[in-house]
Amino acid sequence: MEPVTKTETLDIEGMTCASCASFVEKSLSRTPGVQRAMVNFATEKATVDYVPTQASPATLKEAVINAGYGVVERAPDTSAAERSAEIDRQKAVAYQKLKRRFGVAVGLALIIMPLSMLMLWPAIMQRINMQWLNYALLLLTLPVLLYCGREFYVSAWNGFKHRAANMDTLIAVGTGAAFLYSLAATVVPGFFTSRGLMPEVYYDTTATIIALILLGKVLELRAKTQTSAAMRSLIGLQAKTARVVRPDGAEVDVPIEQVQLGDLVVVRPGEKVATDGLITEGSSALDEAMLTGESLPVQKQVGDPVFGATLNKTGSFRFRVTKVGADTMLSQIVKLVEDAQGSRAPIQRLADKVSAIFVPTVVVIAILTFVLWFDLAPAGTRLPLALVNFVAVLIIACPCALGLATPTAIMVSTGKGAEHGVLIRNAEALEKAYQVNTVLLDKTGTITKGEPSVTDFWTLPGQEAGQLLQVVAAVERQSEHPLAEAVVRHAEAQGGANLPATGFRAVEGKGAAATVNGQVVLIGNRRLLADEGVSLSPTLITQAEQLLGQAKTVLYIAVAGQAVGLIGVADTVRATSAAAIKKLQALGIEVVMMTGDNAETAAQVAGQVGITRYFAEVLPADKAGKVKELQAEGRTVAMVGDGINDAPALAQADIGLAIGSGTDVAMEAAGITLMRSDLGGVVTAIELSRQTIRTIKQNLFFAFVYNTLGIPVAAGLLYPFFGILLSPMLAAGAMALSSVSVLTNSLRLRSFNNH
Amino acid sequence: MDTPAIMVTVIGLALAGFVLWYFFFSARQTANAVSSSSGVQEVAITVKGGYSPDVIEVERGKPVQLSFYRDEENSCSEELLMPDFSIRRDLPAFKTTLVELLPKEAGTFTFTCGMGMLRGSLVVK
Numbered sequence: 001m002e003p004v005t006k007t008e009t010l011d012i013e014g015m016t017c018a019s020c021a022s023f024v025e026k027s028l029s030r031t032p033g034v035q036r037a038m039v040n041f042a043t044e045k046a047t048v049d050y051v052p053t054q055a056s057p058a059t060l061k062e063a064v065i066n067a068g069y070g071v072v073e074r075a076p077d078t079s080a081a082e083r084s085a086e087i088d089r090q091k092a093v094a095y096q097k098l099k100r101r102f103g104v105a106v107g108l109a110l111i112i113m114p115l116s117m118l119m120l121w122p123a124i125m126q127r128i129n130m131q132w133l134n135y136a137l138l139l140l141t142l143p144v145l146l147y148c149g150r151e152f153y154v155s156a157w158n159g160f161k162h163r164a165a166n167m168d169t170l171i172a173v174g175t176g177a178a179f180l181y182s183l184a185a186t187v188v189p190g191f192f193t194s195r196g197l198m199p200e201v202y203y204d205t206t207a208t209i210i211a212l213i214l215l216g217k218v219l220e221l222r223a224k225t226q227t228s229a230a231m232r233s234l235i236g237l238q239a240k241t242a243r244v245v246r247p248d249g250a251e252v253d254v255p256i257e258q259v260q261l262g263d264l265v266v267v268r269p270g271e272k273v274a275t276d277g278l279i280t281e282g283s284s285a286l287d288e289a290m291l292t293g294e295s296l297p298v299q300k301q302v303g304d305p306v307f308g309a310t311l312n313k314t315g316s317f318r319f320r321v322t323k324v325g326a327d328t329m330l331s332q333i334v335k336l337v338e339d340a341q342g343s344r345a346p347i348q349r350l351a352d353k354v355s356a357i358f359v360p361t362v363v364v365i366a367i368l369t370f371v372l373w374f375d376l377a378p379a380g381t382r383l384p385l386a387l388v389n390f391v392a393v394l395i396i397a398c399p400c401a402l403g404l405a406t407p408t409a410i411m412v413s414t415g416k417g418a419e420h421g422v423l424i425r426n427a428e429a430l431e432k433a434y435q436v437n438t439v440l441l442d443k444t445g446t447i448t449k450g451e452p453s454v455t456d457f458w459t460l461p462g463q464e465a466g467q468l469l470q471v472v473a474a475v476e477r478q479s480e481h482p483l484a485e486a487v488v489r490h491a492e493a494q495g496g497a498n499l500p501a502t503g504f505r506a507v508e509g510k511g512a513a514a515t516v517n518g519q520v521v522l523i524g525n526r527r528l529l530a531d532e533g534v535s536l537s538p539t540l541i542t543q544a545e546q547l548l549g550q551a552k553t554v555l556y557i558a559v560a561g562q563a564v565g566l567i568g569v570a571d572t573v574r575a576t577s578a579a580a581i582k583k584l585q586a587l588g589i590e591v592v593m594m595t596g597d598n599a600e601t602a603a604q605v606a607g608q609v610g611i612t613r614y615f616a617e618v619l620p621a622d623k624a625g626k627v628k629e630l631q632a633e634g635r636t637v638a639m640v641g642d643g644i645n646d647a648p649a650l651a652q653a654d655i656g657l658a659i660g661s662g663t664d665v666a667m668e669a670a671g672i673t674l675m676r677s678d679l680g681g682v683v684t685a686i687e688l689s690r691q692t693i694r695t696i697k698q699n700l701f702f703a704f705v706y707n708t709l710g711i712p713v714a715a716g717l718l719y720p721f722f723g724i725l726l727s728p729m730l731a732a733g734a735m736a737l738s739s740v741s742v743l744t745n746s747l748r749l750r751s752f753n754n755h
Numbered sequence: 756m757d758t759p760a761i762m763v764t765v766i767g768l769a770l771a772g773f774v775l776w777y778f779f780f781s782a783r784q785t786a787n788a789v790s791s792s793s794g795v796q797e798v799a800i801t802v803k804g805g806y807s808p809d810v811i812e813v814e815r816g817k818p819v820q821l822s823f824y825r826d827e828e829n830s831c832s833e834e835l836l837m838p839d840f841s842i843r844r845d846l847p848a849f850k851t852t853l854v855e856l857l858p859k860e861a862g863t864f865t866f867t868c869g870m871g872m873l874r875g876s877l878v879v880k
């Protein structure tokens with residue numbers, strides 16, 4: 001048998017020529033277990049096929065290091081947890097550096113400001129040499145420029161080389177112009193005085209703007225780290241180790257990365273499930289809230305799936321690993337949320353277009369402002385006025401608020417959604433969900449549980465009901481029919497004995513028979529009893545007809561040749577459905593139901609949950625057609641479904657919501673996936689989308705108004721009428737506040753809670 | 756208008772014209788992807804005040820691996836967005852971040868920094 005190989009890509013460090021590459025390649029090829037190694041010098045990557053039982057990423061790395069080269073940890077191969085930890089660490093370092101630069105800027109600005117104001121007191125000014133004071137200010141400003149504000153100039157220059165202009169460009173050009181003008185006034189004041197100008201300096205403007213913008217950045221960075229908090233806590237849920245049962249029966253704790261498919265893993269009460277798998281032994285109640293948002297623990301037994309990162313509450317069990325790494329449910333959720341955070345909402349498109357052309361346009365506006373002021377202002381003050389307005393335009397126009405408006409809101413809300421078990425595929429889905437005015441529910445599996453359960457247990461007078469139920473359960477336990485399962489579940493919920501049954505036989509399409517307590521027990525449809533020669537009493541027939549009238553399936557019970565009771569089975573409405581539908585209606589949304597059932601059953605279920613409009617007897621193939629029908633009425637339709645046959649309807653709807661961790665096909669077709677199997681998620685999704693879009697609109701409004709109103713004011717448009725000019729320092733303060741307020745507004749979504 | 760005013764006007768207008776031309780109309784740097792032996796189209800991009808190269812041509816239907824090396828610490832470039840492929844990545848400074856995608860349709864897809872100011876485009880043929 002061909003051994004199963006794995007492929008690993010390594011980033012090689014330190015190769016200087018093609019012969020290095022072939023050397024690394026040889027050294028890897030010689031490593032035991034390696035079947036094929038290829039090293040690409042240009043991309044500095046090695047692709048290695050190896051047999052996992054003989055080699056591991058660690059031994060491969062060792063081989064490279066032995067050859068004298070290094071292996072760089074490759075970002076996508078490290079787990080999401082490590083990757084985010086590394087990025088967090090870097091961000092923390094950057095934050096510390098930023099705070100230090102901000103501290104220095106504030107300290108120096110606090111000295112520069114009062115010194116610059118000395119000229120307001122002529123008495124003091126007479127005793128001080130202007131020239132000397134200017135040089136002192138220059139010395140104090142230099143560190144602010146070269147240390148605190150260095151990043152702006154470097155970034156602006158790098159951008160300029162790439163013909164890209166960013167917000168740093170504006171700050172750099174603005175403060176740079178104020179500084180250079182002041183520098184000239186300090187070094188060659190004669191040039192100014194000879195032309196009848198006061199050699200004014202703007203060191204205080206330069207220093208204060210830099211300090212204020214750094215303040216904005218400090219606050220921005222602090223808020224930004226909070227926007228991804230939900231995601232990070234999700235990634236942090238991953239278990240670090242798993243207790244694997246070795247073939248010899250020994251239990252060993254191994255790092256999660258080393259767990260392989262097919263491994264047997266033990267989970268004790270209070271422990272986290274390491275990865276996804278199927279229970280092979282034992283049973284327990286698991287808290288799956290981290291994945292589904294469902295707060296009640298879920299009972300699991302042999303054969304049931306368990307998911308990594310969920311919490312084992314009560315019992316201890318063993319499970320067989322079916323998924324590891326990126327395939328696990330948690331990783332898929334993380335991936336889905338990450339994807340959603342990378343997507344752009346249609347509402348953002350305008351802002352994107354504006355951002356792209358914004359900075360160069362502002363630079364042009366600033367230049368024109370300078371020219372106009374220079375040409376129109378009185379000769380004695382035209383240069384300083386032109387300069388001050390030029391700087392003010394550049395500083396206030398910084399479009400960071402615009403850039404932050406949508407992404408931060410999307411970041412917070414998608415993370416929040418995941419916390420509630422609502423997975424949003426992309427920002428467009430979020431925006432669509434906001435517009436929904438009609439929700440179409442597929443009855444089975446959404447309003448109802450989608451599986452039969454016992455609704456009635458009726459016995460002839462004189463029968464011991466509890467006893468009879470256990471007798472019936474004894475027979476049904478041996479059957480695999482879904483109806484039989486429902487009966488067993490019902491009996492187990494009532495508690496009681498686990499009776500032995502012998503001579504079990506299933507009668508195709510009719511029911512089953514077995515001997516319990518020495519008596520032959522029959523359970524099945526009317527045909528079964530007729531075939532076995534059991535007659536039905538009139539009361540039993542009336543009772544059965546009543547159940548059939550309620551669209552229930554009826555099972556007949558006979559013991560020792562006597563018909564003694566009836567079981568009514570139906571797909572029952574979920575306990576949460578009515579409340580969720582009521583909430584949707586309260587949000588102004590019309591809820592419509594569709595079902596394959598006959599009109600009578602449909603009416604009954606609809607009435608039970610408060611739905612007035614429904615489609616009955618809808619064939620699976622016609623589901624998408626019903627969505628179209630509603631859309632033709634001019635409605636924006638959200639379709640909620642769970643099954644594979646709902647996929648076309650989910651895709652046809654303006655927004656599809658797949659319910660339950662359901663089928664992949666349904667998930668593919670849906671814009672939103674609800675991990676929890678009840679309609680509460682639909683309410684959460686719609687409320688969340690409404691709040692998010694509202695926040696985005698507020699943000700965009702704020703950013704747009706701020707920039708479009710701010711620029712003309714800074715350019716001095718109000719001056720001829722009201723004598724209002726915007727000081728560059730005020731502009732810097734306003735600009736710092738704008739992005740902070742947009743972020744704060746987005747962070748308000750963190751308090752979203754629909755319970 | 757006196758001489759300085761005329762000078763400022765002329766220089767100012769020239770400068771404004773230059774800014775518009777330089778940022779909007781000048782030629783861009785284009786690069787083609789290199790196909791590796793495994794059929795992956797690989798492109799190395801340096802992020803420093805912009806993306807170089809900033810126009811990348813790839814073929815449709817073949818996986819693309821973009822390796823972004825961020826050669827600066829400025830916050831402007833710390834995020835990478837490729838909205839058409841639903842990709843948002845943090846680019847750690849002085850590190851290479853791999854971005855993999857499969858272009859299924861031909862067209863020009865922009866990628867930008869978090870605020871949409873640094874821009875590049877992926878041209879799928």
Ligand SMILES: [Cu+2]
Binds near residue numbers: 167399400401735739
């Ligand atoms: Cu800004």
